[in-house]
Amino acid sequence: MQDLIHPDIPVNRSSDRRIFIMNSSDVFMEINILQSLITLFQMICVIIVFAYLFTRSRYFLEVLEHHPHLSTQLLLIVVFGALSVYGTISGVVLYGAVLNVRDLGPIIAGLTCGPVVGVGAGLIGGIYRMAQGGPYMYTGFVAPVLAGFLSGIVYVVNKKELISSKYAVIFTILVESLISLIAIVVATPASQVVMIITVVAIPMIAINAVGVFIFTTIIHNLLNERKTRREKEKLEHEIARKNAELEIAADIQRSFLPETIPQIKGYDIAATSLPAKEVGGDFFDVVPLEVIPLSESRMGILIADVSGKGVPAALFMALSRVIVRVSSTWFKIPSEIIAHANVIISADSKTGMFVTLFYGVLDEKERKLTYVNAGHNPPIIFRGSSGKTEELEATGVAIGIMDDAEYSQAEVGLESGDIILLYTDGVTEAINEKEEMFEVERLMDTIKGVSSGPASEIMENIIRAVFAFSGKAPQYDDITLMVVKVL
Numbered sequence: 001m002q003d004l005i006h007p008d009i010p011v012n013r014s015s016d017r018r019i020f021i022m023n024s025s026d027v028f029m030e031i032n033i034l035q036s037l038i039t040l041f042q043m044i045c046v047i048i049v050f051a052y053l054f055t056r057s058r059y060f061l062e063v064l065e066h067h068p069h070l071s072t073q074l075l076l077i078v079v080f081g082a083l084s085v086y087g088t089i090s091g092v093v094l095y096g097a098v099l100n101v102r103d104l105g106p107i108i109a110g111l112t113c114g115p116v117v118g119v120g121a122g123l124i125g126g127i128y129r130m131a132q133g134g135p136y137m138y139t140g141f142v143a144p145v146l147a148g149f150l151s152g153i154v155y156v157v158n159k160k161e162l163i164s165s166k167y168a169v170i171f172t173i174l175v176e177s178l179i180s181l182i183a184i185v186v187a188t189p190a191s192q193v194v195m196i197i198t199v200v201a202i203p204m205i206a207i208n209a210v211g212v213f214i215f216t217t218i219i220h221n222l223l224n225e226r227k228t229r230r231e232k233e234k235l236e237h238e239i240a241r242k243n244a245e246l247e248i249a250a251d252i253q254r255s256f257l258p259e260t261i262p263q264i265k266g267y268d269i270a271a272t273s274l275p276a277k278e279v280g281g282d283f284f285d286v287v288p289l290e291v292i293p294l295s296e297s298r299m300g301i302l303i304a305d306v307s308g309k310g311v312p313a314a315l316f317m318a319l320s321r322v323i324v325r326v327s328s329t330w331f332k333i334p335s336e337i338i339a340h341a342n343v344i345i346s347a348d349s350k351t352g353m354f355v356t357l358f359y360g361v362l363d364e365k366e367r368k369l370t371y372v373n374a375g376h377n378p379p380i381i382f383r384g385s386s387g388k389t390e391e392l393e394a395t396g397v398a399i400g401i402m403d404d405a406e407y408s409q410a411e412v413g414l415e416s417g418d419i420i421l422l423y424t425d426g427v428t429e430a431i432n433e434k435e436e437m438f439e440v441e442r443l444m445d446t447i448k449g450v451s452s453g454p455a456s457e458i459m460e461n462i463i464r465a466v467f468a469f470s471g472k473a474p475q476y477d478d479i480t481l482m483v484v485k486v487l
Helices: 033-055 058-064 072-091 104-113 115-131 135-157 167-188 190-256 310-330 334-348 439-450 455-470
Strands: 092-094 097-099 267-275 282-288 298-306 355-363 368-376 380-381 389-391 410-413 419-423 479-486
Touching: 033 058, 058 072, 058 190, 058 267, 072 104, 072 115, 092 455, 104 115, 104 167, 104 190, 104 455, 115 135, 135 167, 167 190, 167 380, 267 282, 267 298, 267 368, 267 455, 282 368, 282 479, 298 310, 298 419, 298 479, 310 355, 334 355, 355 455, 380 439, 410 479, 419 439, 439 455, 455 479
Parallel strands: none
Antiparallel strands: 092 097, 267 479, 282 298, 298 355, 355 368, 368 410, 380 389, 380 419, 419 479
């Protein structure tokens, strides 16, 4: 920037405002500002390619992490000093002035590495310029050193962080304008000031600003890549940790469900639960009603659906299952069991969660089902003798809503060939790609078509029918089924 007048080329001081340069063929050619910019941009391209490759090295990464070793700082001084030397070597003489990007290396060194590297690089560039001699060698020495020093001050003031590309460009324009002003005042004849500013100084300021913009953008992109990579790694670690926790929670929840379904004479029972996520809020249970089983004439069956999904629902499900199971060993009448469980669950339900639940007692001797339906989907009874279906309507509200809720119970007689289907709304509200629901009517028709097989086969056929209906549509809710076939 500072070699505004080449020492070996005389200045045309004629009254003609156009200034000419003699080429090797002794032909005068006028060079405009656009040509100056193109020439300087060619210089910049070489520097930028090198800068991009160097910023990917481990040495520069030490700088970005704010703990460069002494050897790394010395290497950076040499590298950016070499860039400053290249800026001098690649200078082009136009109108008797030298276009160069000598200050670019020290500016970038100071902005990215601090005053030590900035001044060091400037000294290398300045010493090389002094070695060229000439009446302007002192301004040629001072300019890169000053550029590196001021850039380093900005680095320190910005807490050793690279300023934004926008402010880096503004800073470069100010610094290069200051250096140009000094050079013009010291070295330029007064008659040529306007021409030098227009044709040389402005293009050089512009191209140095462009170079700094490109370089700082490359570094900011590198910083963003590193930040994104760290965030990605952190997110992947967090996801892996949560997945591991969810898997543990899923294992614990599966352990709450019966591994094998207890059977009672005269009935064939099968049940399963398919959560929509790793953990769910549906559950079922088959409860022996005698602490010391002297007979197998009575068995409790239970299916429930906790409001909500995911881990909160799973935790509430575990609480509810334990309370209902323990209550069933204390009381014999289903309505008393559910009423007692409701009081405890309501007291613990501080988040507004509740449970829809169906609890019934199968009696082998009397061939009947005594039940309480606490706001749950009405179970379906398929009558084997007639092929008709009926639903067991609610006998009370969901558990956990009101601690003083009252529950009544009902009885239904059973005959050989009858099928009792307990299910959650994940079955009837399963959606296909057309956003149509499976619904109760389709479930009843499915039961009629598969009623001849054992309970496990009926259950599997119903599940297959639901998923065949849903097609590629995702499972939005937990699917839980219990099939009881009267033998």
